[in-house]
Amino acid sequence: MIRLRALARIVIGVEFGAAVAIIVYAGVHDFHDVFQGAPPAVRARISASCDAAGESGSCGASLVELNPGRYRIVTSTSSARLRATLTADDPRRARYLLVRLSQPANVRLAIEPRGEAGPEGVVGADGVDLSDAGRVVIPLAVVPSVTLSFVPMAAGPSPASSAASVAPATPIKIDELGVFEQRNGLLRDVRPVFRAIPPARYHGMLVPRAIAALCLFTIAAAVFLPAGALKRYSPLILPFVCFSLCLLDLAILFSPYFGHDLRTFYAAGDLSEPPGTNLNGGLHQGFRLLTGRGLTLMDGAVAWERMPGYALFCAAAGILFGHRTLLDLALSTVLLQTISYSAAVGLFAWAAGPLFPPAAVWAVGLLMAWLPKQLGLTQVDALIAPSAILVVAALCLRLTRTRDGRGVPVALDVLVHLTFAIWFAMRPDVLPGWLLVSLALHWKHWRRLLIPAVFFLAIGGTWGAYKARYTGEFALTTTSAGASLFCGLWEVPSRFRFAEACRDETYFDWIHQNTPYQPQSTAANSFATREVVKFWLTYPGHLVIMVAHKLMQTLDGDLWPGYQTQLQVFVFGAVRRYWIVLSLATIVALCAAFGYQRERTLLLGWPLFFNAPIFWVMFASLGRFYSAVGIALLAAAVPPIFERDFYAALRSRPRRAISVVACAALFAIVAWPFHDWLLRQDGLHYWTPLLDPAASRLSAFK
Amino acid sequence: MRSGDLAALATAGLGAWLLWSQYSNIATLSWWYDRTEYVESMRGTMLPSPDYELGTLPWKVAQPRVFDVKPDRIALVTDAEPYGYQAFASVDTHGAKAADIQFEAEIEHGGTTIGLLQAGKWIAVSSSQRPGRFADSNSAQLGHNRSITVVIANNNPAGETRLAMKSLRLYLRK
Numbered sequence: 001m002i003r004l005r006a007l008a009r010i011v012i013g014v015e016f017g018a019a020v021a022i023i024v025y026a027g028v029h030d031f032h033d034v035f036q037g038a039p040p041a042v043r044a045r046i047s048a049s050c051d052a053a054g055e056s057g058s059c060g061a062s063l064v065e066l067n068p069g070r071y072r073i074v075t076s077t078s079s080a081r082l083r084a085t086l087t088a089d090d091p092r093r094a095r096y097l098l099v100r101l102s103q104p105a106n107v108r109l110a111i112e113p114r115g116e117a118g119p120e121g122v123v124g125a126d127g128v129d130l131s132d133a134g135r136v137v138i139p140l141a142v143v144p145s146v147t148l149s150f151v152p153m154a155a156g157p158s159p160a161s162s163a164a165s166v167a168p169a170t171p172i173k174i175d176e177l178g179v180f181e182q183r184n185g186l187l188r189d190v191r192p193v194f195r196a197i198p199p200a201r202y203h204g205m206l207v208p209r210a211i212a213a214l215c216l217f218t219i220a221a222a223v224f225l226p227a228g229a230l231k232r233y234s235p236l237i238l239p240f241v242c243f244s245l246c247l248l249d250l251a252i253l254f255s256p257y258f259g260h261d262l263r264t265f266y267a268a269g270d271l272s273e274p275p276g277t278n279l280n281g282g283l284h285q286g287f288r289l290l291t292g293r294g295l296t297l298m299d300g301a302v303a304w305e306r307m308p309g310y311a312l313f314c315a316a317a318g319i320l321f322g323h324r325t326l327l328d329l330a331l332s333t334v335l336l337q338t339i340s341y342s343a344a345v346g347l348f349a350w351a352a353g354p355l356f357p358p359a360a361v362w363a364v365g366l367l368m369a370w371l372p373k374q375l376g377l378t379q380v381d382a383l384i385a386p387s388a389i390l391v392v393a394a395l396c397l398r399l400t401r402t403r404d405g406r407g408v409p410v411a412l413d414v415l416v417h418l419t420f421a422i423w424f425a426m427r428p429d430v431l432p433g434w435l436l437v438s439l440a441l442h443w444k445h446w447r448r449l450l451i452p453a454v455f456f457l458a459i460g461g462t463w464g465a466y467k468a469r470y471t472g473e474f475a476l477t478t479t480s481a482g483a484s485l486f487c488g489l490w491e492v493p494s495r496f497r498f499a500e501a502c503r504d505e506t507y508f509d510w511i512h513q514n515t516p517y518q519p520q521s522t523a524a525n526s527f528a529t530r531e532v533v534k535f536w537l538t539y540p541g542h543l544v545i546m547v548a549h550k551l552m553q554t555l556d557g558d559l560w561p562g563y564q565t566q567l568q569v570f571v572f573g574a575v576r577r578y579w580i581v582l583s584l585a586t587i588v589a590l591c592a593a594f595g596y597q598r599e600r601t602l603l604l605g606w607p608l609f610f611n612a613p614i615f616w617v618m619f620a621s622l623g624r625f626y627s628a629v630g631i632a633l634l635a636a637a638v639p640p641i642f643e644r645d646f647y648a649a650l651r652s653r654p655r656r657a658i659s660v661v662a663c664a665a666l667f668a669i670v671a672w673p674f675h676d677w678l679l680r681q682d683g684l685h686y687w688t689p690l691l692d693p694a695a696s697r698l699s700a701f702k
Numbered sequence: 703m704r705s706g707d708l709a710a711l712a713t714a715g716l717g718a719w720l721l722w723s724q725y726s727n728i729a730t731l732s733w734w735y736d737r738t739e740y741v742e743s744m745r746g747t748m749l750p751s752p753d754y755e756l757g758t759l760p761w762k763v764a765q766p767r768v769f770d771v772k773p774d775r776i777a778l779v780t781d782a783e784p785y786g787y788q789a790f791a792s793v794d795t796h797g798a799k800a801a802d803i804q805f806e807a808e809i810e811h812g813g814t815t816i817g818l819l820q821a822g823k824w825i826a827v828s829s830s831q832r833p834g835r836f837a838d839s840n841s842a843q844l845g846h847n848r849s850i851t852v853v854i855a856n857n858n859p860a861g862e863t864r865l866a867m868k869s870l871r872l873y874l875r876k
Contacts, residue, residue, distance in 0.1 A: 004707070004711070005706075005707045005710055005711075008707070008710040008711045008713075008714040009710055009714075011714040011717070011718070012710065012713055012714050012717060015714065015717030015718065015720075015721060016717070018721060019717070019721070193732075194728055194729070194731075194732040195732070195736075196732050196733075196735035196736035196739060197728070197731055197732050197735050198735070201731075206727075206728050206731070210724040210728065213720055213724065214720065214721075214724070217716065217717055217720050220713055220716070221713055221717060223709075223713075224709075224710050224713055
């Protein structure tokens with residue numbers, strides 16, 4: 001029997017190794033597709049011009065280099081024709097033309113050779129009909145250069161028969177244009193096995209679902225692996241597994257084969273818009289910093305709603321991985337975000353090793369890596385999850401010291417607060433939780449409260465002083481809390497006039513209508529905050545319903561924000577996130593009720609209590625700010641599942657255990673019906689027992 | 703045997719099954735894409751002789767309104783059953799491991815499903831609900847059952863379908 005058990009464990013070890021190898025390989029295979037978007041193109045010089053449609057006047061064609069030799073071309077106005085001349089540095093290698101049309105829906109492409117044609121190749125003398133359905137690869141004749149002429153066509157089953165005059169009048173947008181030596185890797189990825197399966201099905205469905213199954217298997221298998229080896233190697237293996245899972249997600253969301261690769265996504269999206277959007281604000285700041293123009297959004301303007309950390313992160317990414325253009329900086333930032341997330345998971349595994357059973361460390365680390373993420377988006381929210389993981393890691397180190405009855409050295413507390421400070425440098429929503437956790441940690445040694453205070457003042461003061469050069473006023477954090485409170489009011493259905501998707505412009509207009517202040521100023525921020533608090537007091541029922549509604553959204557899965565792919569749908573499609581969240585929350589409640597690792601559980605789970613509630617009154621933006629809360633729930637609730645003492649504690653007081661579980665089950669069952677009932681209670685919603693609604697500048701109805 | 707030992711054995715078994723089943727599923731799908739791509743690529747070239755074709759398949763009918771078989775064409779008007787089987791032909795596989803089917807039809811009205819059944823289950827299906835030319839190729843790995851059935855079924859929620867089968871080739875691969 002002993003030999004059978006040993007054999008089973010050897011088999012599990014081999015299977016575990018195979019599963020990890022497959023997971024890592026699957027993600028690494030996608031690296032080039034994610035960050036390059038296409039194989040190396042043949043270097044070519046390109047020029048473009050266009051003819052305006054009708055009476056539109058002059059027309060200009062702008063070019064963006066996606067990679068060397070791969071371009072995006074857009075006309076400035078509605079166009080009747082776009083011409084592009086491509087002259088390859090080595091015409092013999094220019095065998096295939098890659099085109100992806102974005103707008104209009106249909107064009108006819110005529111390819112006109114220039115110079116003497118070679119013996120091989122094909123030129124579409126009669127033209128090629130293109131649609132906006134995706135990439136097209138066209139064989140080219142070997143000629144010194146070609147002129148491509150794109151003429152809009154009317155949509156329909158036979159564009160060839162349609163007159164160009166009925167084509168929609170829009171600018172022409174060619175998302176990708178380049179010449180290549182081979183067609184391999186243009187329409188489908190080059191893979192050593194399973195080559196026949198189309199990329200959408202292979203990468204979009206089969207691989208992520210198989211990898212998700214393997215991830216779950218490794219969690220079960222880890223229980224049977226030698227504890228010492230798992231503890232030693234998890235911090236080394238998990239970063240690679242995490243990096244791979246990140247790449248798998250990115251390869252699905254930004255596929256060059258059945259979507260838009262990251263370079264095209266940014267070139268066609270936020271980088272073509274003015275500075276200050278969610279996805280380009282940090283990039284512009286970082287780029288300007290790297291080019292000696294300060295941490296500014298544009299000349300003379302600093303970001304009013306952002307802390308400086310993310311822009312500095314973008315600048316660091318540019319230094320590490322390149323910043324020749326803003327597009328290069330975007331890709332560098334996504335890469336560094338992915339590496340940071342993976343490294344944070346590795347640090348967590350190292351720090352949590354002495355605190356949790358090795359299988360629990362593997363499970364928590366893997367689940368952190370597996371969660372939906374926002375790493376493809378160049379905005380600060382992508383970094384909150386890794387920041388939260390670093391906080392968890394530092395707290396694990398501290399908890400290990402206190403568990404062992406050893407004193408906590410100042411250096412360790414400095415490290416703990418440094419992780420909080422990193423979060424604060426990114427986003428100020430950490431402040432209430434940081435303060436309360438600091439008080440909980442240091443209430444016996446209150447002098448150590450100086451550590452977070454110094455970090456706070458150093459970061460806030462530096463940023464405040466820097467901003468003051470441009471704004472003429474000093475603020476330690478952002479001046480957008482009022483805007484966030486304002487927008488947060490309208491995230492629950494109501495009859496109030498502003499109850500719609502909230503945008504900066506909505507807030508700016510409201511400030512302009514009611515005050516003489518600049519909306520980005522401290523004065524406007526204070527005004528908005530006062531008005532929102534007054535509104536809460538005017539309509540306390542609205543406040544109650546808003547908090548209840550957002551609480552339920554959080555429990556329904558918003559605390560794991562980010563874009564779900566089949567990697568996550570494999571689980572979330574089988575078990576609704578609400579039930580997973582409530583099950584984990586029940587474990588936290590059991591730990592608290594039994595006193596089982598109560599301090600550890602509550603400390604690691606602090607964002608559940610001190611961060612999530614902030615967004616129940618402030619702007620939650622469909623949950624995209626919650627990522628730290630989801631991380632905290634995993635760190636607090638998953639380890640007990642792997643600890644025998646947890647089950648022993650439950651068995652020791654079964655009545656209490658049953659009571660907690662019964663309460664959780666009751667809550668789970670009645671919460672949504674109660675929520676739905678509450679939302680229908682207009683009497684409560686619009687009840688004004690304390691203040692006169694006429695005095696509120698927010699109480700107008702539709 | 704202790705519960706821990708049983709759990710270890712079960713986990714080892716689960717791992718083996720998981721790794722094999724994932725590989726097997728993807729490999730089978732890859733084979734299918736490879737095969738159908740190959741069969742489709744043969745269309746329009748000098749086609750090898752099939753094991754069966756339109757005029758040599760032993761057709762039987764359910765209750766179509768019209769089923770007119772000629773060597774190079776079948777005219778079919780289905781009954782009003784939206785998804786009812788209309789005509790089928792069962793043939794011996796002679797130990798073949800795979801089957802390829804290639805066909806061309808002209809749908810005048812309604813829609814149709816054409817495919818292969820083995821042991822009562824669809825193993826290859828091609829469907830269209832659009833009038834006009836409907837040509838496709840499909841492949842399937844065969845089980846141990848000794849026969850397969852080519853099926854033409856109605857696929858029109860509104861009722862009757864009119865179509866003409868212009869060709870149908872069935873290849874059995876050892």
